[in-house]
């Protein structure tokens with residue numbers, strides 16, 4: 001029996017893709033290993049978004065080269081595959097830099113993985129980064145029920161891939177290609193299969209998920225809001241989330257979904273990147289800081305308790321002190337429950353990498369530290385405000401200590417609780433009694449969560 005280990009870097013799309021690759025290989029008799037050391041086939045599912053992420057691949061390949069060499073002396077074979085966005089972006093360059101690699105495969109060819117591996121056995125260093133005409137989703141086998149359940153009660157479901165926005169800093173339009181939405185019927189079938197196997201929460205994912213415009217059963221293009229409304233009807237599914245969104249695509253149907261669908265969790269990850277209009281324009285974001293504020297106002301009107309999250313880039317080319325202060329002001333105005341922030345990293349082939357006014361590293365570092373301190377404080381404040389409230393928690397796994405369970409609040413906060421008689425997949429009211437930087441502590445509550453109680 002052959003064993004495969006997939007190591008994923010980067011975004012949730014890669015987590016989803018890693019599972020699909022494992023499924024494609026399971027159909028050919030591969031079982032999943034927990035470590036590279038235990039595997040005959042090692043797949044690095046890579047991320048190209050920032051230089052740091054991309055460089056990690058090469059250090060990992062160095063380690064695998066030693067492992068492969070050592071095994072070869074024992075007569076044992078190892079296949080090494082580079083998949084994901086670095087594969088797509090660098091292609092054959094990877095094999096030239098790291099001859100340990102047997103196969104380079106881009107995200108649009110995962111359904112062909114078994115045959116590509118056979119090809120690579122005969123011709124090590126094989127590269128496939130085509131964007132084939134057929135839909136890979138039609139050719140990727142569905143996982144077995146037990147496998148779905150073993151992966152947990154919260155699952156990702158890709159509904160859209162690629163991006164047509166062309167933010168000037170971003171590689172995604174190049175690595176993942178043009179925007180493509182899957183038809184509603186196929187998404188529903190996948191959601192029903194997941195729910196049927198015990199999945200309680202689905203996070204609908206796409207590089208630009210709220211630009212979703214897949215074909216509906218009525219032959220018209222459906223929006224993400226319409227899709228979520230339909231998904232909310234799938235028996236067994238209790239929670240829906242979606243990520244990642246673009247401010248330009250927060251349409252009325254999606255905002256209405258936040259108002260009307262109890263299953264749609266009160267959490268929105270809406271990257272803004274920067275607060276200065278000049279920088280937003282140079283980033284080709286096609287919205288201003290105030291337009292972003294107005295979108296947030298509308299979302300908060302629809303769902304007052306919503307937890308907001310965002311992505312930020314500091315030190316984009318041309319960013320002055322005043323521009324950066326505009327970012328700090330936006331952060332102060334909105335009050336994010338969580339956020340990711342990065343130093344601008346010039347990416348080959350993107351317009352911003354060629355722009356004048358590249359910001360020196362120490363300036364980026366200082367701005368990032370200031371921004372992160374502010375975001376951290378807001379996150380703590382948001383968590384602290386949850387203490388004393390009763391919220392529904394989806395139990396996801398055993399906790400850190402014996403007798404503990406770990407789950408998630410509607411606001412995507414990690415919650416630990418000590419209790420007996422609950423199983424993974426239960427959704428129970430929990431009174432939050434304490435907050436640490438990265439998780440909340442709670443105890444089973446006697447009554448329903450307050451937002452339900454007050455709505456009744």
Ligand code: 5AD
Pocket residue numbers: 049050169170171271273311312313342343344345346347
């Ligand atoms: N440099 C730094 N951060 C980047 N991101 C995307 N491209 C870059 C880059 N070149 C960040 C953005 C995006 C998140 C996924 O990664 O904030 O929203």
Ligand code: SF4
Pocket residue numbers: 009010011012013014046047048049084085171172175176207
């Ligand atoms: Fe990284 Fe973007 Fe690829 Fe996700 S889609 S793995 S964030 S480069």
